[in-house]
Amino acid sequence: MNADTAIPSTPPEGGGAAQAFDAIVIGAGFAGLYMLVRLRALGLRARALEAGDGVGGTWYWNRYPGARCDVESLQYSYSFSEELQQEWQWTERYPRQDEILRYINHVADRFDLRRDIALNTRASAAHYDEGRQRWSVRTEGGERFEARFLISAAGCLSAARIPEVTGLSSFQGPWYHTGNWPHQAVDFSGQRVGVIGTGSSGIQLIPTIARQAREVVVFQRTPNFSIPAWNRPLPADEQKAWKAQYAAHRQKARATRSGILYDYSLRASAEATEEERQQEYERRWLRGGANFTHAFNDIYSNQAANDSAAEFVRNKIRATVRDADTATRLAPTDHAIGTKRICVDSDYFQTYNQPHVSLVDLRETPITAIVADGIRTASRHFPLDRIVFATGYDAVTGALDRIDIRGLGGLALKDKWAHGPRTYLGLMSAGFPNLFLITGPGSPSILTNVVVAIEQHVDLIARCLDHMQQQQLSVAQPMMDAEDDWVTHVNQVASKTLFTKSNSWYMGANIPGKPRVFLPYIGGLQNYTTICEEVVAAGYRGFRMTSG
Numbered sequence: 118m119n120a121d122t123a124i125p126s127t128p129p130e131g132g133g134a135a136q137a138f139d140a141i142v143i144g145a146g147f148a149g150l151y152m153l154v155r156l157r158a159l160g161l162r163a164r165a166l167e168a169g170d171g172v173g174g175t176w177y178w179n180r181y182p183g184a185r186c187d188v189e190s191l192q193y194s195y196s197f198s199e200e201l202q203q204e205w206q207w208t209e210r211y212p213r214q215d216e217i218l219r220y221i222n223h224v225a226d227r228f229d230l231r232r233d234i235a236l237n238t239r240a241s242a243a244h245y246d247e248g249r250q251r252w253s254v255r256t257e258g259g260e261r262f263e264a265r266f267l268i269s270a271a272g273c274l275s276a277a278r279i280p281e282v283t284g285l286s287s288f289q290g291p292w293y294h295t296g297n298w299p300h301q302a303v304d305f306s307g308q309r310v311g312v313i314g315t316g317s318s319g320i321q322l323i324p325t326i327a328r329q330a331r332e333v334v335v336f337q338r339t340p341n342f343s344i345p346a347w348n349r350p351l352p353a354d355e356q357k358a359w360k361a362q363y364a365a366h367r368q369k370a371r372a373t374r375s376g377i378l379y380d381y382s383l384r385a386s387a388e389a390t391e392e393e394r395q396q397e398y399e400r401r402w403l404r405g406g407a408n409f410t411h412a413f414n415d416i417y418s419n420q421a422a423n424d425s426a427a428e429f430v431r432n433k434i435r436a437t438v439r440d441a442d443t444a445t446r447l448a449p450t451d452h453a454i455g456t457k458r459i460c461v462d463s464d465y466f467q468t469y470n471q472p473h474v475s476l477v478d479l480r481e482t483p484i485t486a487i488v489a490d491g492i493r494t495a496s497r498h499f500p501l502d503r504i505v506f507a508t509g510y511d512a513v514t515g516a517l518d519r520i521d522i523r524g525l526g527g528l529a530l531k532d533k534w535a536h537g538p539r540t541y542l543g544l545m546s547a548g549f550p551n552l553f554l555i556t557g558p559g560s561p562s563i564l565t566n567v568v569v570a571i572e573q574h575v576d577l578i579a580r581c582l583d584h585m586q587q588q589q590l591s592v593a594q595p596m597m598d599a600e601d602d603w604v605t606h607v608n609q610v611a612s613k614t615l616f617t618k619s620n621s622w623y624m625g626a627n628i629p630g631k632p633r634v635f636l637p638y639i640g641g642l643q644n645y646t647t648i649c650e651e652v653v654a655a656g657y658r659g660f661r662m663t664s665g
C-alpha cells in the first residue's frame with residue numbers, strides 16, 4: 118500500500134491542503150509509539166498527532182507529586198524488542214512517573230519515531246469520506262491530515278475531568294488537576310492545600326503533599342480500598358535474574374487474565390478455614406500491591422468472599438488510623454473490594470495520623486461552593502491557598518467523545534454510542550470503516566497491565582493491515598451482527614461479577630449523564646486473546662473487508 122498523494126478533499130470544515138498519509142494515529146503514548154513501529158515495518162507512511170509537546174501520554178500529563186505506576190516496573194514495559202527490555206534499567210519495584218517518561222522518550226529515540234510524530238497537535242475532528250475511502254482529520258490548530266486508516270491511541274484515562282462546583286473561577290489561588298499537572302515542580306511548602314478526590318491519584322498524592330504543606334484538607338466523597346505498595350529499590354541481581362527469563366515471564370503474563378504475573382489463587386474463599394483466610398490475606402498484604410484481591414478465585418464474583426477480604430482491609434485501616442472517627446470514614450463500606458479500581462499506596466492511611474492532615478466527609482457535608490479563599494461545605498469554611506483536583510477522568514470513551522468523529526452517512530460516533538459504546542472486540546465499530554481503536558471499549562484494556570493489552574491490540578491491527586495489503590483489500594469494518602453479539606457477550610460476562618453493582622468509572626458512574634454500562638471486557642486477557650486468534654484464523658470472522 119502506498120501513501121496517497123495530496124488531493125483536495127472534503128475535510129471537516131475547510132482548512133488548507135491536507136497532508137496525506139496511509140495512517141493517522143491519534144496519540145503518542147505507549148499505544149501510539151508502538152503502533153508507529155508496526156506501521157513502519159509494514160511500509161506504511163504514518164503520522165501520530167499528539168496534543169502534548171512531548172511523547173508519553175498518561176505519563177506526560179500526570180506529573181503530580183507521588184505519581185507512580187502500580188504495576189511493577191519489570192512488567193509495565195514493552196516486550197516487543199528483546200534488546201530494549203534487556204538494556205533498560207529500572208531503579209524501583211514500582212516505577213515513578215518521571216522514570217516511565219524517560220523510558221518512553223528512550224523508546225521514541227531508539228526507534229527513531231519522532232520524525233513521524235506531530236507534537237502540539239490535538240485532533241478535533243475526523244470525518245470519513247466514503248467516496249474516497251479516506252479519513253480526513255482536522256486539528257485544533259487548523260491543520261488537516263488525510264489517511265486511509267485512522268487509529269485511536271488516545272488512551273482510556275486521558276480525558277481529565279473537573280467536576281462542576283460553583284465558584285471555581287472565583288478562587289484566587291492556583292488550582293490543579295492531577296491529569297494535567299504543570300511541568301514546573303509545584304512547591305507546597307507552607308501552603309494550606311485542599312485535595313478533592315481519593316482515588317488512585319489522590320491516594321498517591323496526599324502523603325507526598327503532606328510532607329511539604331502546612332495543612333492538608335482532604336475532601337472525600339467515597340473512601341477507597343488501598344493496599345500498601347512496599348515500594349523499594351530494585352536490586353541489580355533481582356533485575357538480572359528476571360531479565361534472564363524475560364521472554365518466558367512475558368509469555369506467562371499474557372496467559373493470565375490481567376496480563377500481570379500475580380499469584381492467582383485457584384481456591385474459592387469458602388474452601389479455606391477462617392484462620393487460613395486471614396493468613397492468606399496477611400501474606401498478601403505484606404507482599405503488597407493489587408495481588409491482594411487474587412487471594413481467592415471468587416473475590417470478584419461472590420459477595421461473601423468479597424466481604425471477608427474487604428473486612429480484612431477495613432481492620433487494617435482501623436488499626437492504622439489513630440482517630441477512630443477518621444478511621445471509620447476512611448474504611449469503605451459502599452462497594453465490594455476491587456470493583457472500584459483498587460489503589461496501591463505508600464503511607465496513605467498513616468498520613469491521617471499527622472496533626473496537619475484532616476479529612477472532610479462530603480457525604481455528610483457536601484461542598485457548597487469554592488470561594489475566593491477556599492472551599493465552603495454545608496457546615497464550614499476551609500481557608501486554602503491551593504486546590505488539587507484528583508477527580509479522575511471521563512474514562513474509556515471520553516477521549517474519543519472529545520473528537521468529532523463521523524463515519525458512514527455522517528453518523529457521529531458519540532451519537533452511535535449514546536446508550537453505551539458498541540464495538541466488535543473493542544477494536545472497531547460498525548459504520549466507521551478503517552477506524553481502529555487501541556484498547557477500545559469492550560476490550561480488556563484498563564482491567565489489565567495496559568502495556569500488555571496495547572501490544573496485543575497493536576499486533577492485531579498490524580496483522581489485519583498486513584492481511585489487507587496481501588489481499589489487496591482497502592476497507593475493513595465489523596458486521597453489525599458480530600458487533601451486536603460482542604456487546605451482548607461483554608455485558609453478560611460483566612453481569613456475572615460484582616463490578617456492575619459499583620458506582621465506578623468502569624461503569625461510567627462518575628460522569629453525570631453517562632450511560633451505566635460496564636466499559637471494558639472482563640472475560641480475561643487470555644480468553645480475549647484466544648477469541649481474537651480464532652477470529653483471525655477464521656479469516657477475520659465478523660469483519661467485512663472489501664477492495665477499492
Ligand code: NAP
Binds near residue numbers: 186188281314509
Ligand atoms: P478516580 O479513581 O476516578 O477518583 C476520583 C476521585 O474524585 C474519587 O474519589 C471521586 O469520588 C472523587 N470525585 C469525583 N468527582 C467529585 C466531586 N464532584 N466531588 C467530590 N469528589 C469527587 O480517578 P483517579 O484517582 O485519577 O484514578 C483514575 C484511574 O487512573 C485509576 O483508577 C487507575 O486506573 C489510574 N491510575 C493509576 C495509578 C497507578 O498506577 N498507581 C495512579 C493514578 C491513576 P467518587 O468515588 O465518589 O466518585
